[in-house]
Amino acid sequence: MERSRSEYMNPYAAGVLLGVVLFLSYLLFGHGLGASGGIAKLVSAAVDLVAPGHTDRNAYLVGLLRGSDNPLDTWLVFEIIGVMIGGFASGMLAGRVKPETFKGPHISVHTRWVAALIGGTIAGYGVRIARGCTSSQALSGGAVLSAGSWAFMFSVFGGAYMMAYFVRRLWR
Amino acid sequence: MAPLDLNELIGHVLKNVMYVVTGIGFGFALERAGFGNSRNLAAQFYLRDMRVLKVMFTAIITAMLLIFLSGALGLMNVSKIFVNPTYLWPGIVGGIIFGVGFVIGGYCPGTALVSAATLKLDGLFFVLGLGLGMIAFGETIDAYRVFWETSGAYGEVTLYGLFGVDPGVVVVGVVIMALAMFVGAEKIEAYFAEREGGRAS
Numbered sequence: 174m175e176r177s178r179s180e181y182m183n184p185y186a187a188g189v190l191l192g193v194v195l196f197l198s199y200l201l202f203g204h205g206l207g208a209s210g211g212i213a214k215l216v217s218a219a220v221d222l223v224a225p226g227h228t229d230r231n232a233y234l235v236g237l238l239r240g241s242d243n244p245l246d247t248w249l250v251f252e253i254i255g256v257m258i259g260g261f262a263s264g265m266l267a268g269r270v271k272p273e274t275f276k277g278p279h280i281s282v283h284t285r286w287v288a289a290l291i292g293g294t295i296a297g298y299g300v301r302i303a304r305g306c307t308s309s310q311a312l313s314g315g316a317v318l319s320a321g322s323w324a325f326m327f328s329v330f331g332g333a334y335m336m337a338y339f340v341r342r343l344w345r
Numbered sequence: 346m347a348p349l350d351l352n353e354l355i356g357h358v359l360k361n362v363m364y365v366v367t368g369i370g371f372g373f374a375l376e377r378a379g380f381g382n383s384r385n386l387a388a389q390f391y392l393r394d395m396r397v398l399k400v401m402f403t404a405i406i407t408a409m410l411l412i413f414l415s416g417a418l419g420l421m422n423v424s425k426i427f428v429n430p431t432y433l434w435p436g437i438v439g440g441i442i443f444g445v446g447f448v449i450g451g452y453c454p455g456t457a458l459v460s461a462a463t464l465k466l467d468g469l470f471f472v473l474g475l476g477l478g479m480i481a482f483g484e485t486i487d488a489y490r491v492f493w494e495t496s497g498a499y500g501e502v503t504l505y506g507l508f509g510v511d512p513g514v515v516v517v518g519v520v521i522m523a524l525a526m527f528v529g530a531e532k533i534e535a536y537f538a539e540r541e542g543g544r545a546s
Contacts (some may be wrong), residue, residue, distance in 0.1 A: 181379030181416070182397045185527075188403020195408035198367055200415070204346030204427035206371050206406075208455030209475070215447035216476045219482075242511070248364045253458055255368020260459030272464045275383040275451070282466075289467040292450015293457065293474020294481065296443050300454065301482035302493065304432060307369075307453040310440075312401065314429035315409035318515055320502040321431025325440040332444025335380040337390035340449050344387045345489025 180267060195316055202248070205313020209297075209306035211253035218245055277344040288343050303328075347421040372459050381459040383451025383467055390448045393537050395530035402523040413516050423512075433497025450474060 182190070196205050220227060276285035300306045300307040303325050305314070311329060314322020351360040378400045379385040388394035416423035447453055450473040452460060460468025486493060496519040 176347045177360035182377040183398035185403050187374060187378035188400040189407050190405025191404035194370040194374055195404060196411040199412055199426050200347045201349060203425060212454055212475055215478050216479045220351020233411050251361045251364035254369040255365040256372035256458050257462040259369035259372025260376040260381060261464040263373045264463035270463045274466045285467050286470045289450045289470035290474040292446045295476040296446025296450055297430045297475035298482050299439045299442030299446055301479055303436050303443060308455045308466045310429060312404060315405045317428050318504040319429040320507050321433055321436045324433055325436040328440025329444040333440035333448040336445045336448045345391060
């Protein structure tokens with residue numbers, strides 16, 4: 174654990190790298206980075222595929238699909254394709270691309286998968302209420318000093334610290 | 346002056362290529378930071394490794410300084426960049442729910458994508474969960490749509506607008522706050538490292 178951790182970049186250096194990418198996004202496009210928005214677009218396209226017409230009745234999904242001929246022709250989707258390529262490339266360079274499951278020492282792999290699925294579901298629900306995630310709200314909105322984004326950021330830390338004690342067995 | 350009108354300059358297709366390239370930089374930085382590993386992310390909430398806080402706030406102050414310096418130097422029109430509109434209460438409620446999901450699941454959306462891209466199965470399950478949660482939101486939002494659309498909906502509000510001060514004042518304040526948090530984070534890590542000795546955690 175100690176050894177594998179030290180292979181990651183110094184956190185302050187990684188933060189500068191991430192910050193420069195974020196700045197370039199504002200410089201080039203006039204807006205910040207995003208991750209959850211692209212996932213939401215893919216999800217609404219998948220729902221439309223599985224249950225055609227359902228997105229017409231579902232007001233929220235309509236909001237995502239309406240207004241463009243191809244719902245996937247949006248920067249949000251192109252950006253998360255890049256995120257996966259970039260993550261994969263960095264992992265390859267560091268020899269970290271291999272099938273595995275990260276978990277606390279006292280739970281089984283299957284418990285971890287269930288927890289990841291449940292946690293993802295809760296986070297996915299929260300993302301849509303808050304209109305963004307740690308990338309699009311906390312990082313991006315934080316850097317341009319949006320008041321709502323700072324309120325979101327502290328709420329995320331608050332929610333996580335409040336919950337951490339109750340799920341400590343998952344990690345400790 | 347930035348931000349540029351890229352549709353005009355290079356066209357729709359090349360603009361999308363640039364979005365992929367930007368995403369590559371984003372994903373690369375997240376993986377370098379160790380955020381493809383849920384243990385590194387969860388450790389933040391048990392105070393053993395404050396990597397999340399350090400990376401996040403270093404990134405925020407780096408981008409913030411570059412943005413507002415570019416604005417002050419006349420290289421960027423800061424009034425034209427997107428500022429996330431404030432929906433205060435949905436942001437707070439959604440943020441708390443998001444934080445709960447974060448510590449249970451060990452990822453956030455961007456880091457889960459990077460984790461899945463490096464073949465981590467817990468990251469893949471988190472991404473699947475995100476999709477389920479988003480569908481669940483779509484199915485239930487009508488029950489509280491008024492709250493979602495109007496509660497604390499103040500529009501584009503900045504911290505400097507809120508406090509009625511020059512942006513530079515808030516920029517300096519955020520930098521000082523971040524530096525204080527870094528000092529605190531190092532102290533907390535050192536405290537637990539000493540208390541727990543060489544015990545693996």
